[in-house]
Amino acid sequence: MGRYKLGFFSLLAIFTLGGFVLWCDENENEDATSFGTAPENYAKLCAxxxxxxxxxxxNREWMFGNQKPNLIHSITYGQLDLGMVPFEQLLSTQEISEMADFILARAKEGNHFVPVSGPEINVSEKVNFRVDTIVDGLDIPWGLTFLPNGDLLITERSGKLFRFSNGTLSEPISGLPNVISYGQGGLMDIALHPDYEKNGWIYMTYSKAAPNGKREGSTAVCRAKLDGNTLTQLEDIFVAQPYSSKGQHWGSKLAFDDKGHVFFGVGDRGQRDVNPQTLTNHCGKIHRIMDDGKIPADNPFVHEENAMPSIYSYGHRNPQGTAIHPITGELWESEHGPRGGDEINRIQPGLNYGWPVISYGINYNGTTFTDLTAKDGMEQPIHYYDPSIAPCGMTFVTGNRYKGWENNLLLGSLSFRYLERVELEGNKVVHTEKLLPEIGRVRNVKVSPDGYIYVAIEKPGKILKLYPVN
Ligand code: HEC
Known part of the structure; x- marks a missing residue:
């Protein structure tokens, strides 16, 4: 395990020093040589x-079989519909074989990397805080939103919606749309109308099955009202075109401004070269619609022939965070880019954010697809991440419960399992800090109406609440 081990122990040292999380490692006697280059390749290409x-x-339920030849097949040729890239050009047959052994050995060992509870107080640069697990026993929580009475609504990607009320999780709420859950899709975001107390509308995004009965799906936005634990008056207000059999890049995080607009992204659906740079379909775009699904009269492309009128900006890969800046009222977005090209963007109407013509990243299999990082007529990100952190969920810290974090951006990191805090000066990123190292794959982060930060982590799925203590 040569370099992998070294990496792990330096991480161990950092986390222990930081006093955040203690680790147990029962894995010391592993044969250091049996997997050849696999640990190194894994860290670089797969992690x-x-x-x-x-x-x-x-503890995986293998989709394509749990035998070595099954893994070799997936690694060699990929699972293109699901977003698993082929490695036949990058790794030799022997390296792929070692990789399959490496993964199967670890899968059998089970999870030796279980963080045990750390010290009560997390110390960070500006705010000290306590972390409470307030909801447990979920699988992949995706969206969360707060009802005026303090109840929390939580979507699970598998297609379930729960109400968390007075310390207990409800049975799944009934009356949901017909969600198909495959690849990265399923039941996704949830948000309340800004005037919820008056009109009762709750908005959700989900993967909608194509009417042709094939396994094809599309990102849809629906709204409904909640009566007890049942949804009523359910209606779709947006269904992205075209449907696709691909399982990846559905986008879909929701944001409302104070003018009755709903913003959300639709990812490129794994069709990089077809979708993001044309205005004739909905994929690889940020959209702006009215709260009833109508098109705002001043959307940037309403007068352009053949353009989809809901488009607000284009040239996006997979938007996984949308949030309104608390001071400027502008829309900010974070997206999963290619390897080394995740981005934070400030979204302006009608502009082109460049995917895949310009990018700071390369393909996940190590090949390149563009030499350009900038081009006239295409916007630069406010910030990009190399290595990719897989930013998931994004929110501004509103209110003043966390002294020193006011108006900072928070983003979850799926791949590196922490919460990213971003300080801005105007529209510039001036500092970042990693919070909650190794907490788990962070799927979402939200600030409640009463100003507390909530973090959703997955597999096992939990909702955490951060209490400032200084
Ligand atoms: C860009 C993201 C990405 C990268 C990079 C990636 N994979 Fe995958 N991989 C996926 C997705 C998505 C799936 C589909 C199943 C899922 O969602 O977990 C998958 C599936 C697989 C499967 C099949 C699992 C099953 O249940 O049958 C194997 C094996 C696998 N990957 C191995 C690897 C290895 C080894 C590497 C590195 C050499 C790698 N992957 C890199 C995204 C990725």
């Missing part, structure tokens, strides 16, 4: 999607 400790393979 960003499957977890640095192979989390996604531990």
């Amino acid at each position: 960003s999607c499957h977890g640095i400790h192979q989390e996604s393979f531990i």
Whole structure:
């Protein structure tokens, strides 16, 4: 395990020093040589999607079989519809064989990397805080929103919606749309209308099955009202075109401004070269619609022939964070880019954010697709991440409960399993800090109406609440 081990122990040292998390490692006697180059290749090529400790393979229900030849097949040729890239050009047959052994061995060992509870107080640069697990026993929580009475609504990607009320999780709420859950899709975001107390509308995004009965799906936005634990008056207000059999890049995080607009992204659906740069379909775009699904009269492309009128900006890969800046009222977005090209963007109407013509990243299999990082007529990100952190969920810290974090951006990191705090000066990123190292794959982060930060982590799915203590 040569370099992998070294990496792990330096991480161990950092986390222990930081006093955040203690680790147990029962794994000391492993044969250091049996997997050849696999640990190194894994860290470089696979960890960003499957977890640095192979989390996604531990206790796995294998989709394509649990035998070595099954793994070799997936690694060699990929699973293109699901977003698993082929490695036949990058790794030799022997390296792929070692990789399959490496993954199967770890999968069998189970999870040796279970963080045990750390000290009560997390010390960070500006704010000290306590972390409470307030909801447990979830799988992949995706969206969360707060009802005026303090109840929390939580979507699970598998297609369930729960109400967490007075310390207990409800039975799944009934009356949901017909959600198909495959690849990265399923039941996704949830948000309340800004005037919820008056009109009762709750908005959700989900993967909608194509009417042709094939396994094809599309990102849809629906709204409904909640009566007890049942949804009523359910209606779709947006269905992205075209449907696709691909399982990846659905986008879909929701944000409302104070003018009755709903913003959300739709990812490129794994069709990089077809979708993001044309205005004739909905994929690879940020959209702006009215709260009833109508098109705002001043959307940037309403007068352009053949353009989809809901488009607000284009040239996006997979938007996984949308949030309104608390001071400027502008829309900010974070997106999963290619390897080394995740971005934070400030979204302006009608502009082109460049994917895949310009990018700071390369393909996940190590090949390149563009030499350009800048071009006239295409916007630069406010910030990009190399290595990719897989930013998931994004929110501004509103209110003043966390002294020193006011108006900072928070982003979850799926791949590196922490919460990213971003300080801004105007529209510039001036400082970042890693919070909650190794907390788990962070799927979402939200600030409640009463100003507390909530973090959703997955597999096992939990909702955490951060209490400032200084
Ligand atoms: C860009 C993200 C990405 C990268 C990089 C990536 N994978 Fe995957 N991989 C996926 C996705 C998505 C799936 C589909 C199943 C899922 O969602 O976990 C998958 C599936 C697989 C499967 C099949 C699992 C099963 O249940 O049958 C194997 C094996 C696998 N990957 C191995 C690897 C290895 C080894 C590497 C590095 C050499 C790698 N992957 C890199 C995204 C990725």
